[in-house]
Amino acid sequence: MNLKKMNKGLDFLRGKYGAAKGQITVKDGHCFVGSTPLLPGRMERKIVELKKMTENGTLEGVSTLRFAAFAPKGVDMEAMLAKELDLAAYLGASDIVRVMAVASGNAINVLAKLANDVNVSVEIGAGLPKGAEPYDRHEIIAKRGVACDQTVDTHTKHESIRCWGAEGMAEYTDVDTELFGLSYDEIWNVRAAFALLQKRADAKVWKAAWAKATKAAKLAFAADKSKAAKTIAVKKGLDTNQSIKVAEVR
Amino acid sequence: MKPVKIAMMGMTHGHTRKYYQTLLDNQKLDWVASCAQDADAKKTYELYKTGVPCYLDPEEMYKKHPDIEAVVIASANDRHFEQMKWCAEKGIHILSMKIPTFDMKEYDEMIAMCDKAGIVCQIELEMHYNSVVRRLEKLVKEGAIGKIKSVQATNITLSPVWAFPWQGDPKSSFGSVVPLKAGDPRFRGGALCDHPHIFDLIRHLTGSSFDYIYAEVAPNLRDGLKVEDMLMAVGKMKDGTAFLFDPSWSRLEEKLKVPGPGWERFPKRMEVNVTITGDKGMITCDCFGPNVYHNGAPNDRYTVQYTYFDEWIGLIDEFVDCIRNHKTPLINLKWHKETIQSMLGCYESIKSGKIAKVGK
Numbered sequence: 001m002n003l004k005k006m007n008k009g010l011d012f013l014r015g016k017y018g019a020a021k022g023q024i025t026v027k028d029g030h031c032f033v034g035s036t037p038l039l040p041g042r043m044e045r046k047i048v049e050l051k052k053m054t055e056n057g058t059l060e061g062v063s064t065l066r067f068a069a070f071a072p073k074g075v076d077m078e079a080m081l082a083k084e085l086d087l088a089a090y091l092g093a094s095d096i097v098r099v100m101a102v103a104s105g106n107a108i109n110v111l112a113k114l115a116n117d118v119n120v121s122v123e124i125g126a127g128l129p130k131g132a133e134p135y136d137r138h139e140i141i142a143k144r145g146v147a148c149d150q151t152v153d154t155h156t157k158h159e160s161i162r163c164w165g166a167e168g169m170a171e172y173t174d175v176d177t178e179l180f181g182l183s184y185d186e187i188w189n190v191r192a193a194f195a196l197l198q199k200r201a202d203a204k205v206w207k208a209a210w211a212k213a214t215k216a217a218k219l220a221f222a223a224d225k226s227k228a229a230k231t232i233a234v235k236k237g238l239d240t241n242q243s244i245k246v247a248e249v250r
Numbered sequence: 251m252k253p254v255k256i257a258m259m260g261m262t263h264g265h266t267r268k269y270y271q272t273l274l275d276n277q278k279l280d281w282v283a284s285c286a287q288d289a290d291a292k293k294t295y296e297l298y299k300t301g302v303p304c305y306l307d308p309e310e311m312y313k314k315h316p317d318i319e320a321v322v323i324a325s326a327n328d329r330h331f332e333q334m335k336w337c338a339e340k341g342i343h344i345l346s347m348k349i350p351t352f353d354m355k356e357y358d359e360m361i362a363m364c365d366k367a368g369i370v371c372q373i374e375l376e377m378h379y380n381s382v383v384r385r386l387e388k389l390v391k392e393g394a395i396g397k398i399k400s401v402q403a404t405n406i407t408l409s410p411v412w413a414f415p416w417q418g419d420p421k422s423s424f425g426s427v428v429p430l431k432a433g434d435p436r437f438r439g440g441a442l443c444d445h446p447h448i449f450d451l452i453r454h455l456t457g458s459s460f461d462y463i464y465a466e467v468a469p470n471l472r473d474g475l476k477v478e479d480m481l482m483a484v485g486k487m488k489d490g491t492a493f494l495f496d497p498s499w500s501r502l503e504e505k506l507k508v509p510g511p512g513w514e515r516f517p518k519r520m521e522v523n524v525t526i527t528g529d530k531g532m533i534t535c536d537c538f539g540p541n542v543y544h545n546g547a548p549n550d551r552y553t554v555q556y557t558y559f560d561e562w563i564g565l566i567d568e569f570v571d572c573i574r575n576h577k578t579p580l581i582n583l584k585w586h587k588e589t590i591q592s593m594l595g596c597y598e599s600i601k602s603g604k605i606a607k608v609g610k
Contacts, residue, residue, distance in 0.1 A: 018277055045557035049542045053555070058511065058546040145546020152552070158540035160382040165394045165531035172389075173540065174381035175557070177564050 001026065001186050009179045009190045010197075016178075019197035024189060029079060031189045033196050036203040037210040040188035041087050042244060043195060045175060046149040050091055050140060051243050053147050061143030065092055068123040069136040075126045077108055078217045084136075085220075086213035088112060088120040091140060093241045095212060096120070100229035101220040110220050115234050133157070133171075200245045209240035253280040254343075254570050257318045259308060259333055260325025261286040261295045263347050264410040264417070264444075265374065267509070269322055270300050272562045278570045282318060285311040287325055294508055308336060318342060320370075320573060326416035327443065328425050331356050338367040343573050345372050345566075348446050350583060352425050352438075352594060361583045370572045372565075372579035373586045377447045377522060378454075379564025382537045386524065389533060390455050396530030398456050398489075403448035404496040407520040408503035408513065409472060409479055410444070417444060418475055430467060430478060431601045438597050440477030445497035447522060450581065450589045455526070458489035459588060460608035465596035471502060483596050485605070504549075512548040519554070 007023050014021070022033045031038040041047055053059045067084045089095050094116035101110040106127045112120040128134070135157050139148040151158050159171035174180060176187045195201040212232075219230040256279050258269065273281040284304040286292035292304050305311040312318060320343040323333045327349045337344050344364070350373060351357050364371040377383050390398065411418035420427045423439035430436045453459065463485035467478045479499040486492055501516035513519065522537040542555045572579050588609060595606035 016277065017275060046540075046542050049555050049557055053542075053544055053546060056511075058544060060547065142546065145544050145550065147542060147544035147546065147555075149540075149542045151540070152543050158536075160537070160539055161385055161389070161533060161535045163389055163394050163531065163533045170394075172382075172385050174385045177379055177381040177384060177560050180381055180384055 001031070001183070001189065005182060006186050006190050006193075009182055009186075010193050013178065013190070013194045014197060017194075017198070019194060020199075022193065022197045024193045029076060031193070033193045034203075036196060036206055038189050038192040038196070039086060039201075039206050039209060040185065040192040041083050042090055042201075043188045043191040047087060047091070047138065048244075050138060050147055050149060053145075054091060054093065054140065054142075055243060059140060059142040059145045059147055062092060062118055062140055063143065064141040065118060065120045066139040066141065067121065067137065069134065070123075070125040070128055071134040072128045072130050072132050073106060073126055074130070075134075077106070077124050077126050078214075078221060080126065081108065081110060081122060081124050081220055082210070082213040082217035084122045084124065085110075085112065085120075085216045086209055087138065088122070089114065089209070089212065090241050091138065092116065092118045092120065094118060095234050095240070096216045096232055097234055098229050098231050099216055099220040099223055101224045103221065103224040108220065108224065112216070112220070195244055205238060205240050205242065208238050212240065251278060251574055253278055254319050254573055255280050255282050255315070255317050256320045256322065257281070257283040257285065257311060257315065258322045258324050259285045260323060260329060261291040261304070262288075262326055262414060262416060263324040264414045264509075265347065265376075266295075266324040267298060268562050269324070269566070270298055272566050273302075273322075274300065276563070276566055276570070278574075279566065283311045283315045287329070297508065308333075312340065320345065320569070323347060326419075326422040327351065328416075328422045331360065334360050334371070335363060338363040338369060341367055341369060343370040343569075345374060345569050346583075348374050349443055349590070350586070352443070352590060354587075354591070354594075356425075357583070357587060357590065361587075364583060370569070370577075370579060371583050372569050372572060373581040373583065374565060375447060375450050375581045375586075376561035376565050377451060377537065378580060379561040379568070380537050380558070381560070382535060382558075383451070386526075386533065386535050386537075387454060390526065390528075394531060395526060395528030395533055398491050398526055398528050400492045400494075400527040401452050401455065402494045402525040403451065404521055404523045405445040405448045406496055406498050406500045407444070408501045408516070409441070409475075409499035410509075411472075411475065412503070412505035413507055413509050413513075418477055420477055423477065428597070430597070431603075434467070436467070436470065436478055437476055438478075440475065441479050441499040442481060442497050442593055442596055443477075444499070446589055446593060448495050448497065448524075449592045450586070451524070452487065452491070452493055453588065456487050456489055456491050458487040458491060460592045460595065461486045461488045462605040462607050463592060463595040463599055464605045465599045467600050468498075471500070478600075481596070481600070483599070485595075485608075512553075514553060515551075517543075517552045517554045519556075
């Protein structure tokens with residue numbers, strides 16, 4: 001990630017729409033504004049649309065979440081898992097209360113339970129070649145309707161553009177005109193920082209949500225070692241899975 | 251920078267609702283008023299709860315808001331001339347919907363009156379502010395596939411006629427009642443009039459002009475429609491680029507009065523797909539993908555839910571920039587004239603069964 005470009009993008013959005021001052025920093029590979037960890041996954045348009053579907057009646061009676069995330073070799077699987085578990089709690093609208101996992105080399109398969117009894121499966125793999133684009137998939141299975149952010153009949157990543165040129169084939173997916181030129185991860189981190197600085201996202205909520213997600217991810221690896229599911233006590237109080245105000249597209 | 255005081259007029263165009271978020275969010279704008287064509291349009295507008303007052307009489311709106319600097323004309327095509335005239339007489343800048351008019355005499359008068367008034371008149375071709383199109387234009391410009399030889403493009407959608415009936419009315423949509431061809435009961439004014447984007451895009455991609463065009467209408471998918479809903483066109487640009495365009499309403503829809511979830515019967519409401527063959531490679535492009543997919547409410551069938559709709563942000567940004575900094579919009583009346591002529595060429599070809607030279 002190019003912090004300089006990201007902060008330039010953030011300054012552009014702040015100047016255009018108005019927001020408090022602030023800058024993105026990186027600590028241990030994760031982006032922060034001040035002491036607040038960013039949750040860029042919650043800002044991705046596809047996640048925003050999935051969240052809306054769980055709230056606006058498109059999906060009724062969520063039963064199971066099936067998630068997957070794959071990244072190049074060397075990427076921290078615990079951090080990947082924390083992101084996916086945070087999205088599980090967010091889309092499932094309930095905290096994680098139990099995790100079981102089985103790891104093998106650069107992969108870990110996780111079966112988790114939300115407080116509202118929803119099941120969550122997460123496949124994590126860090127075995128893609130260096131430089132490869134990450135892949136993820138989020139499927140929500142409900143009594144009424146299934147929703148997914150990958151095309152249903154292929155489960156391969158859909159790219160907006162394929163270009164066969166002299167150098168071979170290249171693929172492009174651009175998702176944000178105002179931040180054109182930033183990478184996918186950079187864009188959602190900037191959008192997350194902007195949401196925080198605009199107070200659309202609550203710093204307290206994100207701190208608590210990320211603490212829960214990283215704890216659950218750590219326990220998943222511990223569950224693999226002990227071959228026993230780990231239980232997490234639900235804390236009463238702050239709802240860390242509430243949706244963030246975003247632009248309406250329909 | 252002082253925010254531009256902006257209003258909307260008509261409120262009967264299919265794109266009307268797409269402006270609301272941007273007009274409210276953009277700090278360079280102060281959305282002060284709206285003026286609906288009729289009580290029905292006002293009623294629909296009020297469903298969106300923008301908090302911006304809506305009038306039925308433009309003069310009343312102007313009397314209450316004499317500081318209006320710009321107007322988004324969001325009305326039926328046959329109302330554009332009078333509304334542009336109204337704006338030009340008051341020195342109000344104009345953001346016009348994608349078809350200013352198909353009447354070329356009127357079109358030239360529009361150019362003249364905007365020039366005389368010294369106002370900005372931008373045409374709404376929002377695809378230019380789509381991030382995928384931006385990448386496509388960049389790749390072509392950088393020579394990723396060499397010299398363009400051929401362009402195939404679709405601008406296919408569901409038909410908006412049930413929610414916006416003027417789009418199925420020949421007079422309101424085309425501007426006059428003109429039969430498609432001898433022996434055909436249909437009239438000009440359908441899908442073609444809804445889909446100028448690809449006719450514009452090829453001009454930007456190639457940097458060339460239209461030479462000739464040949465078009466055919468197919469049997470309609472929708473019974474009782476007075477205008478065409480299925481057609482295709484082939485032709486050549488002056489630089490030799492061959493093209494094949496599909497601007498149809500080929501995706502069926504539910505007959506909703508107000509667009510909303512469940513409008514689509516085919517899973518994807520709108521597709522702008524472009525394939526370009528160059529002398530050094532080729533590109534395929536889906537301007538509205540990837541997305542998310544579901545089979546939930548209201549109809550429990552496979553549906554593509556879009557994740558992209560930020561075109562309106564860039565479009566409005568450009569409009570404001572042109573007003574405040576005295577610039578000419580990329581899609582201005584003079585530039586857009588050839589795009590309209592190429593669409594008229596399609597209708598001429600359908601009528602004659604022969605190629606039509608564009609602009610002749």
